[in-house]
Amino acid sequence: MNMKKVTFSAFAVILFLVSVLSVYAQEMNPEAAKLYNAGNEKLKAGNYGAAITHYEDALKIQQDYRIFYQKGISQRKAGKLQDAKVTFEECIKLKSDFDGAYNALGGVLFSMGNLNEAVSNFEKVLQISTNNNTKNTVKKNLAKAYAKLGTNEISGGNSSKAIEYLTKSIEYDNYDAAYLSLAKLYSETGNYDKSLTASESAMKYRSSISKGGPYYYMGIAYKFKGDTQKAKEMFNNAKADPQYKKTAEYELTLLQ
Structure with missing residues (x-):
């Protein structure tokens, strides 16, 4: 199966903690606050x-982390x-304990393809944030970043490293596409028990993939485990x- 069929949601899942609350004069220079x-x-x-x-005009008056943050959000959206x-x-x-900035920077780095740097920034959020909702969102971001690292290793022919990254992905979140990639890799390396487990998890947590992939790799696993009826x-x-019609039909002809 072509790994290009396994798609990963990119930056749409990255949460920016945009704050657009008004700033009172006593918290910021009045002219900077107005801008x-x-x-x-x-x-x-x-x-x-x-x-x-x-x-930018506000920053000429006062170097405030909130202004930089909102400017960064605008630049990202542009x-x-x-x-x-x-x-x-x-x-x-200016504010090294601001979890939102690390999350936003991680998202930008993800979009730029700097995945290892993105991971470092997302992990920093988990270290410093006290907000459980933020942490849960960042765990999903980490799952997708590690999954993307895994697919890159698959493209490079490094299955063992791909499995390492994909396993890390599902440690952070039950990401269906990562489970499906693991199902394929385990199938290709002859580890059919693990392939079956990964396929079942891909189906259980399915949100971004079709049903065909998990069913197909379950079929392959059952075939090599000797359970022809379940494979069929x-x-x-x-x-x-x-997406899986031709390959599934081909496998069925082999089981006649």
């Missing part, structure tokens, strides 16, 4: 260029990933999925 709040309004309206301009990366790094320099049942289920 900051104006930037927040533009950000909410989707006018990212204008928001960035307001934040697709200016490198600029957003630099801005979030400046935010962290799984392949018949798998062939209902257009």
Whole structure:
């Protein structure tokens, strides 16, 4: 099976903790606060260029981590990933315990393909955050980052490293696509018990994949475990999925 058929949700799952609350004068220089709040309004309206301009003007008055953060959010939404990366790094320099900035920086790095750096920033959030909702979201981010690292290793032909990353992925979250990739890898290496378990988990936690993949690899596992009846049942289920139809039908012909 072509691993390109296993798709991973990219940055859509990365949560930015955007705060657009007004800032009172006593918390920030009044002129900077006025520009900051104006930037927040533009950000909410989707006018990212204008928001960035307001934040930059505010930063000329006061170097405040909140202004850097909102500027980074605007740059990210405008697709200016490198600029957003630099801005979030400046935010962290001013407030090194701000979990939202590490999460946002991790998301930008993920989108840029800097997966190991993304993982480091997401893991930093888990170290410093006291918010369970934030931690749970970041665990999902980590699962997807490790899953992507795993697929990269698959493309490079390093199955053992791929399994290591994919196993790390499911330690953080029950990510269906990671389970499916593990099912395929275990099947290819002849570990059919583990392939069957991974396939069942992929089906149990299915949210982003079709049913065909788990059914197909369950069929392969049962076939090599000598349970022809169960193998046929799984392949018949798998062939209902257009993506796995031909391969499932081929396996069924071999079991006639």
